[in-house]
Amino acid sequence: MNLFAEMRALVVASLDRLAAEGALPAGLDLAAVTVEPPRDAGHGEMATNAAMVLAKPAGMPPRAIAGALAAVLLTDPRVLAADVAGPGFLNLSLRPSVWQGLVGNILTQPDGYGRSTLGSGRKVNVEFVSANPTGPMHVAHARGAVVGDALARLLAFSGWQVTREYYVNDGGGQVDVLARSAYERYREAHGLSPEIAEGLYPGDYLIPVGEALKAKYGVSLLDKGEQSWLTEVRDFATDMMMAMIREDLAALGVTMDVYSSEKALYGTGQIEAGIEALRKLDLIYHGTLEPPKGKTTEDWEAREQTLFRSTRFGDDQDRPVQKADGGWTYFAPDIAYHFNKVERGFDELINIFGADHSGYVKRLKAVVSALSQNRVTLDIKLIQLVKLLKGGQIVKMSKRAGTFVTLRDLIDEVGPDVVRFVMLTRKSDVALDFDFDKVTEQSKDNPVFYVQYANARVNSILRKAREAGLAVDDPSLAAADLSRLDHPAELALIGKLAEWPRLVEIAARGNEPHRIAFYLFELASDFHGLWNRGNDEAGLRFLQDDQVASQAKIALARAVGVVICAGLGILGVTPVEEMR
RNA sequence: GGCCCCGUAGCUCAGCCGGAUAGAGCGACGGUUUCCUAAACCGUAGGCCGCGUGUUCGAAUCACGCCGGGGUCACCA
Numbered sequence: 324m325n326l327f328a329e330m331r332a333l334v335v336a337s338l339d340r341l342a343a344e345g346a347l348p349a350g351l352d353l354a355a356v357t358v359e360p361p362r363d364a365g366h367g368e369m370a371t372n373a374a375m376v377l378a379k380p381a382g383m384p385p386r387a388i389a390g391a392l393a394a395v396l397l398t399d400p401r402v403l404a405a406d407v408a409g410p411g412f413l414n415l416s417l418r419p420s421v422w423q424g425l426v427g428n429i430l431t432q433p434d435g436y437g438r439s440t441l442g443s444g445r446k447v448n449v450e451f452v453s454a455n456p457t458g459p460m461h462v463a464h465a466r467g468a469v470v471g472d473a474l475a476r477l478l479a480f481s482g483w484q485v486t487r488e489y490y491v492n493d494g495g496g497q498v499d500v501l502a503r504s505a506y507e508r509y510r511e512a513h514g515l516s517p518e519i520a521e522g523l524y525p526g527d528y529l530i531p532v533g534e535a536l537k538a539k540y541g542v543s544l545l546d547k548g549e550q551s552w553l554t555e556v557r558d559f560a561t562d563m564m565m566a567m568i569r570e571d572l573a574a575l576g577v578t579m580d581v582y583s584s585e586k587a588l589y590g591t592g593q594i595e596a597g598i599e600a601l602r603k604l605d606l607i608y609h610g611t612l613e614p615p616k617g618k619t620t621e622d623w624e625a626r627e628q629t630l631f632r633s634t635r636f637g638d639d640q641d642r643p644v645q646k647a648d649g650g651w652t653y654f655a656p657d658i659a660y661h662f663n664k665v666e667r668g669f670d671e672l673i674n675i676f677g678a679d680h681s682g683y684v685k686r687l688k689a690v691v692s693a694l695s696q697n698r699v700t701l702d703i704k705l706i707q708l709v710k711l712l713k714g715g716q717i718v719k720m721s722k723r724a725g726t727f728v729t730l731r732d733l734i735d736e737v738g739p740d741v742v743r744f745v746m747l748t749r750k751s752d753v754a755l756d757f758d759f760d761k762v763t764e765q766s767k768d769n770p771v772f773y774v775q776y777a778n779a780r781v782n783s784i785l786r787k788a789r790e791a792g793l794a795v796d797d798p799s800l801a802a803a804d805l806s807r808l809d810h811p812a813e814l815a816l817i818g819k820l821a822e823w824p825r826l827v828e829i830a831a832r833g834n835e836p837h838r839i840a841f842y843l844f845e846l847a848s849d850f851h852g853l854w855n856r857g858n859d860e861a862g863l864r865f866l867q868d869d870q871v872a873s874q875a876k877i878a879l880a881r882a883v884g885v886v887i888c889a890g891l892g893i894l895g896v897t898p899v900e901e902m903r
Numbered sequence: 904g905g906c907c908c909c910g911u912a913g914c915u916c917a918g919c920c921g922g923a924u925a926g927a928g929c930g931a932c933g934g935u936u937u938c939c940u941a942a943a944c945c946g947u948a949g950g951c952c953g954c955g956u957g958u959u960c961g962a963a964u965c966a967c968g969c970c971g972g973g974g975u976c977a978c979c980a
Contacts, residue, residue: 361923362922362926366923375922409922411960498980612977613977614977628977628978640905640976643977646978653979656980678908678974679975681907682906685906685907707908708974753916754908764942768928768929770928779940786939841917844917844927845917848928852945854939855944858935858938859938859945
């Protein structure tokens with residue numbers, strides 16, 4: 324039940340009626356007509372811009388349209404008042420029974436409130452994390468993981484058929500480097516001193532890999548040339564890294580549906596097929612790139628290469644798919660991989676990338692739109708940096724030195740719920756400060772705590788009511804005499820609850836899960852506000868001597884809890900029932 | 904130099920598929936506890952929404968151009 328959508332439908336029906344009566348021209352485009360919560364509470368409970376957007380096409384003054392529309396709307400039993408205001412806004416007030424009914428509606432279908440069919444079952448693929456399988460996940464990956472997972476939950480909640488996917492970059496040079504690094508740890512496991520040459524991965528996390536190699540291969544790989552062990556060690560180490568990454572993701576509450584391997588694309592003809600498909604569209608040619616402009620290019624040399632015509636799609640230059648030595652560039656398997664996603668029948672693709680990949684956006688969008696004949700959309704969300712702060716100091720991360728804060732460190736210190744919530748308290752394309760001191764604090768400074776605390780208060784009310792012998796299951800609460808929720812402060816809180824489906828829809832349309840976190844904070848704030856007003860006005864307390872009134876107020880609290888739990892569910896954060 | 908992101912209160916940031924007098928938290932100042940957890944709440948002060956032009960009945964929001972900050976830029980994935 325989306326009250327705003329219902330009222331918009333009423334506005335549209337009323338406009339149709341005016342058109343049928345000849346009061347408005349027929350055939351007006353009503354797409355721009357909206358019904359929204361007004362920013363200022365003094366402007367009624369809902370406002371529509373209908374008169375203003377229709378004034379020009381209808382050739383009528385906006386206030387005249389608004390007046391006519393108001394008269395029609397007032398014939399609906401739900402509408403209490405319809406006032407023309409400002410340049411032609413129509414401010415609506417609804418009968419309290421409409422708002423009160425929403426509480427009952429929420430409690431009748433607690434799992435359904437806010438869900439929608441917006442996605443109408445379209446298949447969407449969310450590719451995220453896709454960290455190289457060369458080490459544990461660190462903080463930067465954590466944000467992408469959280470945003471991707473929350474987005475996947477949000478879309479599933481909104482009617483999409485979602486696949487979560489991880490693209491394993493196990494086909495390039497970096498997994499050879501991993502193999503060489505692991506081999507040194509294997510030697511170390513045999514008591515030899517490892518030679519971690521420049522460019523190898525120095526991290527301690529490879530020590531267990533070396534030991535596992537020893538356990539499996541004994542001494543058989545010692546004193547052998549690289550070509551005799553590289554493949555085996557690489558596959559072995561990559562598997563161990565992926566196992567570790569899966570554990571890290573699981574610790575964060577993230578489960579992938581599909582792991583796609585880059586390596587598996589080689590030698591199967593899939594890369595060739597993808598490039599062939601592009602060639603048929605005249606998007607592949609053999610040529611030489613211009614030297615890059617404005618950048619120091621000492622070692623640049625002209626080179627004939629197989630190129631993708633990404634400039635046709637607004638890219639700065641065409642992009643090579645083959646290296647000078649004839650091997651594929653990393654871009655070639657990317658083409659095949661996205662071709663593969665298109666062929667698997669997805670209607671929408673979403674990639675969550677680190678902001679340092681911004682340069683790849685255009686070419687990938689070009690590939691998807693070309694290979695799907697514009698059937699499939701690709702949205703790429705770029706995730707900005709996370710700055711870790713501790714005691715007011717920036718925690719330095721250095722991968723090269725092997726000292727970096729891993730996702731696991733973070734989870735061990737503050738828990739997965741805090742990591743997830745905090746990572747969603749910023750728009751994803753804005754840098755985020757993760758302050759250890761703040762997020763473990765139990766105060767309003769800490770939004771995780773604040774929202775959890777609101778939910779704990781809801782549960783506290785239910786607990787006490789139950790102890791007092793009241794029936795507080797959802798059906799009983801839904802059947803309460805909700806007309807007792809007649810105080811403006813209570814109706815205002817219901818108004819906030821009414822915004823939930825609309826908010827979810829906006830967040831889903833924009834692929835912006837952070838909006839959920841902000842909404843929850845606002846809802847918690849409104850709820851805490853009402854709670855505290857009970858200190859001054861006993862009539863506003865949730866628990867009353869009058870059982871009928873009490874049950875209605877408890878129903879309201881429970882409805883708040885339902886929405887908070889639904890929102891936390893989308894964020895992947897566990898609601899707590901008590902703050903202990 | 905090209906491309907991408909950002910520029911909103913002292914600080915950290917929402918709002919941006921155009922809507923009315925631009926919001927929140929922190930910090931500052933002043934209040935609130937016979938009462939369901941004061942781990943909370945209420946109030947006050949604080950703004951050329953980076954600058955300019957354009958589109959529009961209407962611009963923080965859209966377009967273009969500047970200024971400032973960050974990221975990134977063939978043959979590494």
